[in-house]
Amino acid sequence: MAMGRTQERPTLRMVAKEAGVSVATVSYVLSGRHRSHTIKDSTADRVREAATRLGYRRNDAARAIRTGKSDLVLLSLSVLADPWSQAVAATVSTAVGPYGKTALIVADGDWRTVLSNRTPDVIFIDSVSADPEQIAELEAFAAQGVQIVAFSETLEPRGFDVIRSGAEPRCHLAVEHLLEHHDRVGALTSRTSGFARFDAYLNSLRSAGKPIREDDIAIFEQHPEGAYRAAMALLSKPDRPTAIYCTTDFAAIAVVRAAHRLRLDVPRDLAVVGVGNTPEGEHLDPSLSTVGPVGFNGALARIIVGRLTDREGAPGEVFDFPWQLIVRDSSKVVPG
Numbered sequence: 501m502a503m504g505r506t507q508e509r510p511t512l513r514m515v516a517k518e519a520g521v522s523v524a525t526v527s528y529v530l531s532g533r534h535r536s537h538t539i540k541d542s543t544a545d546r547v548r549e550a551a552t553r554l555g556y557r558r559n560d561a562a563r564a565i566r567t568g569k570s571d572l573v574l575l576s577l578s579v580l581a582d583p584w585s586q587a588v589a590a591t592v593s594t595a596v597g598p599y600g601k602t603a604l605i606v607a608d609g610d611w612r613t614v615l616s617n618r619t620p621d622v623i624f625i626d627s628v629s630a631d632p633e634q635i636a637e638l639e640a641f642a643a644q645g646v647q648i649v650a651f652s653e654t655l656e657p658r659g660f661d662v663i664r665s666g667a668e669p670r671c672h673l674a675v676e677h678l679l680e681h682h683d684r685v686g687a688l689t690s691r692t693s694g695f696a697r698f699d700a701y702l703n704s705l706r707s708a709g710k711p712i713r714e715d716d717i718a719i720f721e722q723h724p725e726g727a728y729r730a731a732m733a734l735l736s737k738p739d740r741p742t743a744i745y746c747t748t749d750f751a752a753i754a755v756v757r758a759a760h761r762l763r764l765d766v767p768r769d770l771a772v773v774g775v776g777n778t779p780e781g782e783h784l785d786p787s788l789s790t791v792g793p794v795g796f797n798g799a800l801a802r803i804i805v806g807r808l809t810d811r812e813g814a815p816g817e818v819f820d821f822p823w824q825l826i827v828r829d830s831s832k833v834v835p836g
Contacts, residue, residue: 595801657816675704686741786829
C-alpha cells in the first residue's frame with residue numbers, strides 16, 4: 501500500500517493565494533501590526549478566514565530568529581496575588597494587545613530564567629534590589645537589546661528605564677492620618693527589618709510620642725490568606741488597637757474582611773489604611789484609604805508601549821510617580 505505524502509505546512513504565500521491578496525497584506529493582518537489599520541475590514545476578514553481554512557499558524561520560533569522579536573511583554577511581579585500586581589497585569593495586557601503582543605507574567609525574580617531562554621520585546625520588573633550582581637545583569641541584558649523598565653527607588657538608568665514612586669517618604673502620611681483621631685494605631689506588615697514602609701510606622705509613632713506596642717504589630721505571610729489570618733489574630737485580642745496601618749492594600753483588604761467576620765464596623769469601630777492605591781481597594785465596601793500613586797497603571801502601560809514602538813536604543817530615563825494620601829471611607833471619622 502502506498503504511503504500518503506506528509507501534509508505540507510500552510511505558508512503565508514498559500515494563505516495569500518487562497519484570499520486573493522498579497523503576502524504583505526497577509527503578514528500585516530495576521531501579525532496584528534499597527535499598519536494593518538490601512539487594510540479594509542472585509543479584506544482582513546477574508547485573510548483570517550483563509551488562514552483558518554488552511555490551518556495556518558505563525559512560526560513564532562522562526563520569526564524570533566529572523567527578527568529578534570518574540571511578541572512577548574514580560575511582567576516580573578513579586579506577589580501575583582496582590583491586587584496591585586493583578587491590576588498592573590490587566591492594564592498592560594490590554595495596552596499591548598493591539599500591537600500583537602502577549603503579556604507573560606512571572607513571579608519572584610524568575611525573569612532571569614526567562615531571559616536565558618527567550619528575548620521578550622519588553623520586560624517590566626517590579627522590584628530591583630541594590631545588589632551589584634543583579635544590576636550588572638540588567639546592564640548586560642540592556643546591552644543585548646532587551647528593553648527593560650525597572651522599579652527602583654535608588655537605581656539609575658543605564659540603558660533601561662527606571663520608575664520611582666517616592667513611596668518611602670510618604671507612607672508616614674497614612675500613620676499620621678490615623679494618629680489624628682486614634683491613640684492606638686497597630687500595624688500589619690510582611691516584615692519588620694530593613695523595610696521602609698514599616699519604618700514609617702515606627703518613626704511616626706515616635707514623633708507623636710506614642711509607645712510602640714509589640715502586641716499591636718502583626719506579621720503576615722506574603723499572600724492574602726496569610727494576611728487574613730494575621731488580621732484575625734490581631735483583631736481578636738481583647739485589648740486591640742482602634743486603627744490599623746497596613747504595608748500593602750491587600751493586607752488592608754484582609755483587615756476589613758476580618759473586621760466584618762468579627763462584626764466590627766469599619767470605620768466606626770476600626771479605621772484602616774493601606775499602601776498601594778489599588779483598584780480593588782477603591783471599589784471595596786467601605787472604600788479603602790491608602791497612600792500610593794494616582795494613575796500609575798495607565799502611565800506604566802504607556803511607558804511599556806513606548807518601549808515597544810520607538811524607544812529602541814534609548815539610553816533610559818527616570819519616571820517619577822510621587823505617592824500621596826488618599827482618604828476614603830475606611831478611615832473617615834464617624835460622628836458619635
